[in-house]
Amino acid sequence: MLKINIEKKLSRFTLSFNQSIDCKGITAILGVSGSGKSTLLNLINGLVKPDTGSIILNDIVLVDIGKKQFVKAQHRKIATVFQDALLFPHFKVLKNLKFAMHSSMKNRFEEIIHVLNISDLLDRYPAMLSGGEKQRVAIGRAILTNPRLLLMDEPLSALDMPRKKELINYIQDLVIELNIPILYVTHNINEVKMLANHVAILDAGQLYRYGETNEILNCDYLNEWI
Numbered sequence: 001m002l003k004i005n006i007e008k009k010l011s012r013f014t015l016s017f018n019q020s021i022d023c024k025g026i027t028a029i030l031g032v033s034g035s036g037k038s039t040l041l042n043l044i045n046g047l048v049k050p051d052t053g054s055i056i057l058n059d060i061v062l063v064d065i066g067k068k069q070f071v072k073a074q075h076r077k078i079a080t081v082f083q084d085a086l087l088f089p090h091f092k093v094l095k096n097l098k099f100a101m102h103s104s105m106k107n108r109f110e111e112i113i114h115v116l117n118i119s120d121l122l123d124r125y126p127a128m129l130s131g132g133e134k135q136r137v138a139i140g141r142a143i144l145t146n147p148r149l150l151l152m153d154e155p156l157s158a159l160d161m162p163r164k165k166e167l168i169n170y171i172q173d174l175v176i177e178l179n180i181p182i183l184y185v186t187h188n189i190n191e192v193k194m195l196a197n198h199v200a201i202l203d204a205g206q207l208y209r210y211g212e213t214n215e216i217l218n219c220d221y222l223n224e225w226i
């Protein structure tokens with residue numbers, strides 16, 4: 001369970017979020033551009049500090065402003081995959097994958113590269129990969145850190161449609177085979193339909209709705225995306 005009750009003011013924008021998220025499978029954070037999706041992820045992964053409130057993941061306090069507690073990003077055991085893969089360009093894929101690999105993941109390395117179908121790419125530099133391949137390596141690298149939670153910030157938006165579909169299949173396989181909870185930021189309703197078990201809709205920095213995907217996708221607010 002991820003318990004979030006925070007407020008963060010950024011210049012004229014304020015994010016206010018109070019909801020417990022059942023961290024099982026994929027939870028989509030859906031909202032139009034500027035609604036605060038990336039800010040919410042950055043509060044969870046520790047890149048941004050809230051002004052007030054707390055974030056608690058499976059009973060572990062990540063931040064509690066009232067109690068002056070703040071776990072730094074590098075100690076949260078939360079991995080983030082961004083829109084662009086951000087691989088180290090001077091390292092081959094194998095070194096990129098092993099760079100921050102947690103010792104407990106050594107015996108799962110083969111399984112993970114198999115699920116993501118990147119076994120044949122290990123000896124290449126990132127410049128020798130397609131966008132979809134780079135993103136699969138970035139996801140593999142994130143998972144090999146053995147995170148408690150995987151955050152994905154619009155991971156498909158830099159890809160063309162065939163690559164999007166391909167990567168969606170890999171993400172679905174990951175959830176089934178590795179059982180890692182994922183928070184998935186997107187403004188694309190089709191990705192939500194295909195991937196998410198739960199959805200939180202953000203609107204102008206406020207949580208508009210949270211619930212199971214089927215239930216939430218029927219709400220009128222979503223007509224503008226369909």
Ligand SMILES: Nc1ncnc2c1ncn2[C@@H]1O[C@H](COP(=O)(O)OP(=O)(O)OP(=O)(O)O)[C@@H](O)[C@H]1O
Nearest residue numbers: 010011013031032033034035036037038039040187
């Ligand atoms: N460091 C900052 N200082 C001031 N304003 C900021 C800062 N970071 C974000 N914002 C503002 O907060 C609002 C929400 O931004 P955020 O990136 O979280 O939205 P988003 O829903 O992820 O948008 P997008 O889908 O376009 O990435 C925007 O108006 C943005 O300009």
